[in-house]
Amino acid sequence: MAQTGNFKSPKRLDSLEGGAGSSSGAVAAGKAREDSMSGLDFERRSFLGKVVGGIGAVVAASTLYPVVKYIIPPAAKEMKEVDELVVGKASEVPADTGKIFQFNKDKVIVINNGGKLTACSAVCTHLGCLVQWKEDENLIYCACHGARYQQTGEIISGPQPLPLTPFSVKVDGDDLVVSKA
Numbered sequence: 001m002a003q004t005g006n007f008k009s010p011k012r013l014d015s016l017e018g019g020a021g022s023s024s025g026a027v028a029a030g031k032a033r034e035d036s037m038s039g040l041d042f043e044r045r046s047f048l049g050k051v052v053g054g055i056g057a058v059v060a061a062s063t064l065y066p067v068v069k070y071i072i073p074p075a076a077k078e079m080k081e082v083d084e085l086v087v088g089k090a091s092e093v094p095a096d097t098g099k100i101f102q103f104n105k106d107k108v109i110v111i112n113n114g115g116k117l118t119a120c121s122a123v124c125t126h127l128g129c130l131v132q133w134k135e136d137e138n139l140i141y142c143a144c145h146g147a148r149y150q151q152t153g154e155i156i157s158g159p160q161p162l163p164l165t166p167f168s169v170k171v172d173g174d175d176l177v178v179s180k181a
Ligand code: FES
Pocket: 124, 125, 126, 127, 128, 129, 142, 143, 144, 145, 146, 147, 158, 159, 160
């Protein structure tokens, strides 16, 4: 009996140890499960954090883009400089008149003085006002401070320091063609 008890005891002990072992195993498994759950939780939170962060970034970008576009003006389009340009029709400058045209970045006044065509810069060299052709005085006049220029742009009188830059002009068919002098 004692032997049996002896035999059983170790078995019981074993089973107890095993039980204890399995109990600690269960605890360990539970911990591992908890760990893996908390790992999953962490991964889920991290993933959600990334999704929310990404959505936030998209919303911020879509909000800021029009604001930035509004604040920063678009780069001015580079106008290609040309040596010669049809600025308009010859009929736009009848005899004894002058008309201002755009030529590259310059404003050019084309004058038809009794059939004699000339062209020069329309920007007064004093302070930059636009000049006009004064048919009655047969000269180019700046109304801002009274500068007077000859039809070809040379100075007659006034405060301007320099003559008007000359350009070339010709009629080609119906076209009025201005070019760099
Ligand atoms: S700007 Fe032409 S005279 Fe002063």
